[in-house]
Amino acid sequence: MTEGNAMSGFNGLGMGLSNLSRISRAKTRSISAENPTGEKGRGGMATDGTGARCARDLGQGWKVAPSIRIKGGETATLAHIPGAGAIQHMWISGEVALKGPLARFYILRITWDGQELPSVECPAADFFASGWGIYAQINSLPIAVNPNRGYNSFWEMPFRTECRVTLENRHPDDMVCYYQITYALTDVPDDAACFHAQFRRTNPVPYKQPYTLVDGIRGTGHYVGTVLAWGVNHCGWWGEGEIKFYIDGDGDFPTLCGTGTEDYFGGAYNWDVNGQYVPYSAPFMGMQAFRPDGLYRSQQRFSMYRWHIMDPIRFQRDLRVTIQALTWRDGGRYLPLQDDIASVAYWYQTLPTAPFPKLPDRDYLEIV
Secondary structure, eight states: OOHHHHHHHHOSSSSSSTTOOOOOOOOEEEEEBBBOOOOOOOOOOOSSTTTTTTTTOOOOSSSSSSEEEOOOOOOEEOOOOOOOOEEEEEEEEEGGGOTTTTTTEEEEEEEEOOHHHHHHEEEEHHHOTTTSSSOOOOOOSSEETTTTEEEEEEOOOOEEEEEEEEEESSSSEEEEEEEEEEEEEEETTTOEEEEEEEEEEEOOTTTTOEEEEEEEEESSSSEEEEEEEEOOOOSSSOOOOEEEEEEEETOOSSEEEOOOOHHHTOOOOOGGGGEEEOOOOOEEEEEEOOOOOOSSSSSSSEEEEEEEESSOOSSSSSSEEOOEEEEEEETTEEOOOOOOEEEEEEEOOOSSSHHHHHHHHHHHHOOO
């Protein structure tokens, strides 16, 4: 192979240490408030923006537009990228990473290749595995949350004709958003599927009913991750329930069945070490415990993630995923719980995307 052929042969996707040395003709671009179109040589040209007053003595090129304001009730387009390529990194902060009950008021959506319906629709905090609006550092492979509330995604998200990233502000007040979306313009292989993420919340889970993480997936693809924000409405251990994956026409019984909630997230025996939950954050799985504060924060809440990067769950036609909420009752019997559970399911699949359930309204999304 000639040097020219070698350079044109690698499309710059699927990055890792094993191919980091390879030369590619892929073009790196990045969209932010300082370069809203991502065009070559067009960054830092703003003469007005959220930093204009601070830069008044320095002028153009000196951090004039580091962020954007999104008015209450409006949706901003963070990125519209024509052509073929893949998003390789997203960083977001500002009010979108707000602490507390308003954390689910800022809705991230991504559409691929001219679809009208989004393939990603999720409160931004939940997308970044931070469902309760309480800061906790996350050190995983595809998602990193760093001090102070810097949200990072390294999910590779390929597209063939265009992609659009938007952020909706459901709060009546304006919000400030800092963001950077870095992508490669390059050829996308025929077998590359599109990234999806769907949010759900049920509060409370109906008695004797499993919680549904995702249903109605249609197409060919693979499931790659789960985030659960679990609010416990019961004294005692709450995670005896099994996760179940119903693949390609499974009926009453699944193909894949777990053994317990903490087991699915890579732990064991209630995460109990000397009578205390032990949080952890690892490349493929993690758990954070948020305890009552003795006053207004009365509920015990947990945030968990599990990435199926080394063990994707593949489907050819359809997929449904559920998890049980279980604890113990008298006589060594299971007690179905009625907890507050929210989730994000992540997967890749062929287009078109089946319609998602309607996202709950602002009042239902509020964390109380």
